[in-house]
Amino acid sequence: xxxxxxxxxxxxxxxxxxxxxxxxxxxxxxxxxxxxxxxxxxxxxxxxxxxxxxxxxxxxxxxxxxxxxxxxxxxxxxxxxxxxxxxxxxxxxxxxxxxxxxxxxxxxxx
Amino acid sequence: xxxxxxxxxxxxxxxxxxxxxxxxxxxxxxxxxxxxxxxxxxxxxxxxxxxxxxxxxxxxxxxxxxxxxxxxxxxxxxxxxxxxxxxxxxxxxxxxxxxxxxxxxxxxxxxxxxxxxxxxxxxxxxxxxxxxxxxxxxxxxxxxxxxxxxxxxxxxxxxxxxxxxxxxxxxxxxxxxxxxxxxxxxxxxxxxxxxxxxxxxxxxxxxxxxxxxxxxxxxxxxxxxxxxxxxxxxxxxxxxxxxxxxxxxxxxxxxxxxxxxxxxxxxxxxxxxxxxxxxxxxxxxxxxxxxxxxxxxxxxxxxxxxxxxxxxxxxxxxxxxxxxxxxxxxxxxxxxxxxxxxxxxxxxxxxxxxxxxxxxxxxxxxxxxxxxxxxxxxxxxxxxxxxxxxxxxxxxxxxxxxxxxxxxxxxxxxxxxxxxxxxxxxxxxxxxxxxxxxxxxxxxxxxxxxxxxxxxxxxxxxxxxxxxxxxxxxxxxxxxxxxxxxxxxxxxxxxxxxxxxxxxxxxxxxxxxxxxxxxxxxxxxxxxxxxxxxxxxxxxxxxxxxxxxxxxxxxxxxxxxxxxxxxxxxxxxxxxxxxxxxxxxxxxxxxxxxxxxxxxxxxxxxxxxxxxxxxxxxxxxxxxxxxxxxxxxxxxxxxxxxxxxxxxxxxxxxxxxxxxxxxxxxxxxxxxxxxxxxxxxxxxxxxxxxxxxxxxxxxxxxxxxxxxxxxxxxxxxxxxxxxxxxxxxxxxxxxxxxxxxxxxxxxxxxxxxxxxxxxxxxxxxxxxxxxxxxxxxxxxxxxxxxxxxxxxxxxxxxxxxxxxxxxxxxxxxxxxxxxxxxxxxxxxxxxxxxxxxxxxxxxxxxxxxxxxxxxxxxxxxxxxxxxxxxxxxxxxxxxxxxxxxxx
Numbered sequence: 001x002x003x004x005x006x007x008x009x010x011x012x013x014x015x016x017x018x019x020x021x022x023x024x025x026x027x028x029x030x031x032x033x034x035x036x037x038x039x040x041x042x043x044x045x046x047x048x049x050x051x052x053x054x055x056x057x058x059x060x061x062x063x064x065x066x067x068x069x070x071x072x073x074x075x076x077x078x079x080x081x082x083x084x085x086x087x088x089x090x091x092x093x094x095x096x097x098x099x100x101x102x103x104x105x106x107x108x109x110x
Numbered sequence: 111x112x113x114x115x116x117x118x119x120x121x122x123x124x125x126x127x128x129x130x131x132x133x134x135x136x137x138x139x140x141x142x143x144x145x146x147x148x149x150x151x152x153x154x155x156x157x158x159x160x161x162x163x164x165x166x167x168x169x170x171x172x173x174x175x176x177x178x179x180x181x182x183x184x185x186x187x188x189x190x191x192x193x194x195x196x197x198x199x200x201x202x203x204x205x206x207x208x209x210x211x212x213x214x215x216x217x218x219x220x221x222x223x224x225x226x227x228x229x230x231x232x233x234x235x236x237x238x239x240x241x242x243x244x245x246x247x248x249x250x251x252x253x254x255x256x257x258x259x260x261x262x263x264x265x266x267x268x269x270x271x272x273x274x275x276x277x278x279x280x281x282x283x284x285x286x287x288x289x290x291x292x293x294x295x296x297x298x299x300x301x302x303x304x305x306x307x308x309x310x311x312x313x314x315x316x317x318x319x320x321x322x323x324x325x326x327x328x329x330x331x332x333x334x335x336x337x338x339x340x341x342x343x344x345x346x347x348x349x350x351x352x353x354x355x356x357x358x359x360x361x362x363x364x365x366x367x368x369x370x371x372x373x374x375x376x377x378x379x380x381x382x383x384x385x386x387x388x389x390x391x392x393x394x395x396x397x398x399x400x401x402x403x404x405x406x407x408x409x410x411x412x413x414x415x416x417x418x419x420x421x422x423x424x425x426x427x428x429x430x431x432x433x434x435x436x437x438x439x440x441x442x443x444x445x446x447x448x449x450x451x452x453x454x455x456x457x458x459x460x461x462x463x464x465x466x467x468x469x470x471x472x473x474x475x476x477x478x479x480x481x482x483x484x485x486x487x488x489x490x491x492x493x494x495x496x497x498x499x500x501x502x503x504x505x506x507x508x509x510x511x512x513x514x515x516x517x518x519x520x521x522x523x524x525x526x527x528x529x530x531x532x533x534x535x536x537x538x539x540x541x542x543x544x545x546x547x548x549x550x551x552x553x554x555x556x557x558x559x560x561x562x563x564x565x566x567x568x569x570x571x572x573x574x575x576x577x578x579x580x581x582x583x584x585x586x587x588x589x590x591x592x593x594x595x596x597x598x599x600x601x602x603x604x605x606x607x608x609x610x611x612x613x614x615x616x617x618x619x620x621x622x623x624x625x626x627x628x629x630x631x632x633x634x635x636x637x638x639x640x641x642x643x644x645x646x647x648x649x650x651x652x653x654x655x656x657x658x659x660x661x662x663x664x665x666x667x668x669x670x671x672x673x674x675x676x677x678x679x680x681x682x683x684x685x686x687x688x689x690x691x692x693x694x695x696x697x698x699x700x701x702x703x704x705x706x707x708x709x710x711x712x713x714x715x716x717x718x719x720x721x722x723x724x725x726x727x728x729x730x731x732x733x734x735x736x737x738x739x740x741x742x743x744x745x746x747x748x749x750x751x752x753x754x755x756x757x758x759x760x761x762x763x764x765x766x767x768x769x770x771x772x773x774x775x776x777x778x779x780x781x782x783x784x785x786x787x788x789x790x791x792x793x794x795x796x797x798x799x800x801x802x803x804x805x806x807x808x809x810x811x812x813x814x815x816x817x818x819x820x821x822x823x824x825x826x827x828x829x830x831x832x833x834x835x836x837x838x839x840x841x842x843x844x845x846x847x848x849x850x851x852x853x854x855x856x857x858x859x860x861x862x863x864x865x866x867x868x869x870x871x872x873x874x875x876x877x878x879x880x881x882x883x884x885x886x887x888x889x890x891x892x893x894x895x896x897x898x899x900x901x902x903x904x905x906x907x908x909x910x911x912x913x914x915x916x917x918x919x920x921x922x923x924x925x926x927x928x929x930x931x932x933x934x935x936x937x938x939x940x941x942x943x944x945x946x947x948x949x950x951x952x953x954x955x956x957x958x959x960x961x962x963x964x965x966x967x968x969x970x971x972x973x974x975x976x977x978x979x980x981x982x983x984x985x986x987x988x989x990x991x992x993x994x995x996x997x
Contacts, residue, residue: 027140027141028141029140029144029145047138047141051134051137051138070140072147074140074143075136075140076140076144077140
């Protein structure tokens with residue numbers, strides 16, 4: 001079982017998905033695995049949340065998708081970050097960093 | 111291009127729903143397979159691996175649905191879902207659906223029917239070119255009589271001196287006898303000056319209309335035919351144009367035929383009472399012998415561009431003031447008025463029509479309140495279902511939208527059925543509308559009306575759907591789930607308050623309608639009870655109009671006295687007489703001046719005036735008008751002019767207050783030279799002009815003294831007066847085979863036509879008020895019924911601890927009565943403010959009439975008590991034991 005689990009803050013799912021895709025093209029299952037891996041098993045995205053989010057992001061033009069053959073020989077739908085997606089990720093990361101910094105400062109004040 | 115992607119996906123999702131769903135489904139399943147593979151790699155058995163993967167995935171279908179929602183489900187798909195679901199819901203609750211749809215259909219149907227009339231009369235353009243630039247012009251008499259005819263001399267002054275109008279034409283309706291082809295027939299003919307057709311801007315379908323040179327003296331007069339006459343009498347032959355036809359023994363050249371829709375009929379001022387079937391030139395002679403001062407002309411005119419009605423009216427008033435100064439003996443204290451054409455045609459029905467539209471609006475509001483109440487009750491019983499949907503992830507907005515979709519579906523169903531009701535309603539309206547109201551034949555369901563209905567039904571759907579939907583949206587759904595959906599929790603009191611408010615407003619609206627209807631009914635009854643001064647039962651009337659062959663007065667007098675003698679000999683005839691104008695049937699008006707011989711002459715324009723009628727001795731007995739003093743006309747006086755007259759009681763009272771009028775001599779200015787006549791008797795008052803006004807002074811001349819070539823025969827019979835009509839007509843024909851009769855009616859018909867409008871308004875408003883009362887009774891019943899059902903446990907408890915069933919009954923009744931009383935009080939307050947709008951339609955009763963208001967309040971209380979009784983009886987019979995087990 002994973003160690004302590006963390007809940008994703010509202011609105012951060014998009015950023016996490018974009019981040020996972022920033023390292024290369026992935027199918028949906030891969031996105032979940034990649035997020036778990038990157039978060040050291042602390043973040044577990046449910047399929048029920050992943051796909052609606054993926055479709056939303058795709059509609060916004062941040063990722064593009066195509067069907068391709070997976071290494072296991074099965075077909076899978078691969079998602080890839082677009083240029084707009086990369087920009088979006090940068091801006092979200094920047095604002096996230098600012099937020100973390102701000103919160104850290106507030107917390108240190110005690 | 112985000113919006114583009116969204117739109118593309120949505121359209122794709124909508125058009126290829128299956129493909130998109132399959133796509134998503136495939137992706138999900140692959141995902142699942144990968145998970146299973148991973149689990150197996152982690153060392154699980156294949157079965158275990160699959161089961162665990164499935165569990166972590168949750169409900170696959172739901173995931174697909176959620177994903178699909180994002181892809182494109184959006185607006186269109188959920189709308190389709192909402193509609194499907196709504197239809198299923200309505201089909202499930204059949205009783206609810208039928209009651210709601212019928213209620214709405216009644217409201218929408220009544221609205222559509224009345225709106226179609228409003229649209230036809232008040233909104234649609236009139237059938238003339240630029241009709242909003244056309245006006246009529248009338249004089250206003252010193253007594254304040256509006257739409258008074260004008261004279262040739264005055265018309266000429268207006269026509270020549272104004273700078274506001276492009277054109278101005280005079281017209282006058284008269285009857286002419288058409289002979290030559292087929293039966294002799296009396297036609298309604300509109301005489302008009304040549305500009306007439308140019309002003310109205312309607313072209314003939316055949317030939318031409320008037321030209322200025324048609325006016326020249328010495329040539330044969332021209333005639334333009336109505337489409338109806340052309341078809342009926344001349345078989346629609348195009349070759350008729352250029353031929354001559356014979357009217358009153360004179361040859362007329364037919365120059366054109368108008369389209370079927372053409373008409374210019376001002377009923378209340380028409381000398382014939384019928385739309386014209388033929389138009390000819392109105393002669394405008396000048397000089398001695400020409401009747402330049404008699405007021406018998408109507409005027410129609412077209413405004414110049416940029417000139418307003420008010421500006422034109424101001425100019426004409428100035429012109430008329432000048433006429434007053436120049437010819438005080440004819441024009442003193444007269445002024446004039448300019449009426450836009452729509453005002454002219456429909457001014458008198460505008461107010462009642464808007465009132466009716468308001469009334470049906472009230473009915474619709476009541477229907478809405480009822481349906482909202484039904485929906486609330488239904489929504490409360492659906493709380494659990496809705497809570498489950500919310501728990502499964504449906505958002506509030508989505509639930510509200512779902513409920514609104516259901517309301518709109520109801521409204522649509524209601525409007526479809528309502529259109530059916532409206533169609534029937536329009537037929538009924540046309541059938542019962544008074545003949546003189548306006549022609550409603552062209553009223554029907556057209557696109558404007560359908561658009562209105564659709565708009566009204568959408569609006570009602572939102573009005574009655576919003577309250578329950580918002581109410582549900584505010585619910586604490588967790589409570590609903592916990593209590594199994596039958597909670598009497600905090601929200602229930604909110605819902606009850608809403609329901610009570612709805613019922614109270616229904617009752618208040620019903621009170622306003624009932625109060626209005628009650629006032630009209632009382633006015634109508636008053637109108638029936640008025641002492642009109644004559645007896646209408648068993649009396650037949652018909653008009654005989656002699657053509658110019660009867661040139662000499664003695665010929666005319668002789669014809670009518672022979673005719674009456676013959677009619678008196680007929681079986682079942684009790685008495686018969688003649689009169690120039692029947693009571694309540696228009697006439698000369700009561701404005702003829704007179705002088706009393708031997709009394710000082712008052713200043714010009716301020717002398718006494720009187721109504722003038724021409725009769726024979728038989729007239730009074732036939733209509734049951736009593737001879738109060740003196741004597742009736744003798745045989746000699748009915749054969750030749752002996753300069754005698756009878757006066758009515760009003761004249762006697764007003765001008766001979768303390769003396770005997772018999773033997774006094776009056777000079778009534780009806781003659782070319784002063785012709786004093788001696789008063790030989792006094793007869794009872796008759797309300798000639800209207801039932802509403804007191805009888806004005808009147809004098810009666812015998813026929814030889816003041817000979818009219820058209821007279822109305824009145825015949826009193828022992829049985830059904832209509833049955834004698836053919837025999838009377840035969841006697842007239844026997845005297846002159848070329849002589850038609852017209853307007854064959856019983857005196858009761860004349861009367862009922864006079865009160866027809868009042869009866870029509872009363873009937874209609876009464877109907878709407880009845881509908882409103884019925885709907886609010888249903889509303890009270892529904893609320894009380896629901897209240898009893900939801901209080902079963904409490905009432906059962908009361909019974910269990912010893913309350914008498916009667917007490918429970920009273921408890922429920924008292925609750926219903928409380929609502930009713932609040933509604934009645936609010937309604938009365940509104941009625942006090944609103945019934946003022948009725949003032950023009952009332953007679954003999956004030957707009958705020960205590961008796962009426964008290965009786966309708968009592969009526970509503972009784973109705974609502976009846977509506978409460980059934981639920982109350984049910985409450986009384988609750989079995990305490992089963993009630994306590996309930997829930």
